[in-house]
Amino acid sequence: MPKKTGMKNTTASRIPWSDFFRRMRKTRSNTALGTMKKRSPFRVLVSTVISQRTRDETTSKVSAALFGKYDTPAKIADAPLNELHRILKSSGFYRQKAKHIRALSRIVVSELGGVVPDTMEELTKLPGVGRKTAACVINYGFGKPAIAVDTHVHRISNRLDWVRTKHPDKTEQALMKIVPKRYWVELNDLFVSYGKVTCQPRTPKCSECVVVKHCRKVGVTQSK
Numbered sequence: 001m002p003k004k005t006g007m008k009n010t011t012a013s014r015i016p017w018s019d020f021f022r023r024m025r026k027t028r029s030n031t032a033l034g035t036m037k038k039r040s041p042f043r044v045l046v047s048t049v050i051s052q053r054t055r056d057e058t059t060s061k062v063s064a065a066l067f068g069k070y071d072t073p074a075k076i077a078d079a080p081l082n083e084l085h086r087i088l089k090s091s092g093f094y095r096q097k098a099k100h101i102r103a104l105s106r107i108v109v110s111e112l113g114g115v116v117p118d119t120m121e122e123l124t125k126l127p128g129v130g131r132k133t134a135a136c137v138i139n140y141g142f143g144k145p146a147i148a149v150d151t152h153v154h155r156i157s158n159r160l161d162w163v164r165t166k167h168p169d170k171t172e173q174a175l176m177k178i179v180p181k182r183y184w185v186e187l188n189d190l191f192v193s194y195g196k197v198t199c200q201p202r203t204p205k206c207s208e209c210v211v212v213k214h215c216r217k218v219g220v221t222q223s224k
């Protein structure tokens, strides 16, 4: 039987939330945001924009190069666009990312007194910032509860049968209803790590999965 958490765990075997997260913590590898040096809300914000549709390794490298040259919102706000293009190029979609990063830096400097907001509502008004990016800032930047749903979080939550959703935004809403708030901050980091190493998109490594007994493997047609 699950421990009383105030909310019911809907996993297949009803493993207590605390046990589930204890097992998952043992598997944690390194994500770009989880291992970021000199982490601040602004750096998390910019790095998450850089991370859109690119690999973690590239995000870390490009973010380090950007902050190595422009280490404040004001400096990025004044940076020449072609210089931002050069730095961001390897991350893909660099023109759009450069435009968004400079525009949001200008807003932070000129309209927000240099302070990155810590609410979903305010963050999603910034250019290039959707719910996932905003949740990352709240989560990794401020250490406040939010569930950042990327492709890994979306896929694993559905395979576990925690949720039955087609779109990450719906997954976010569904997870917020069932996962106790004290686990929100670590959920993204754990699932992103797990999704890259074990619960991979095409062929998950179920034989070495630490929560295999508690997973319904919804939609999994082949596994290792």
Ligand code: SF4
Pocket (backbone or CB within 6 Å): 156, 159, 160, 198, 199, 200, 204, 205, 206, 209, 210, 211, 212, 215, 216, 217, 220, 223
């Ligand atoms: S059992 Fe397989 S599908 Fe389920 S979480 Fe583990 S690796 Fe993913």
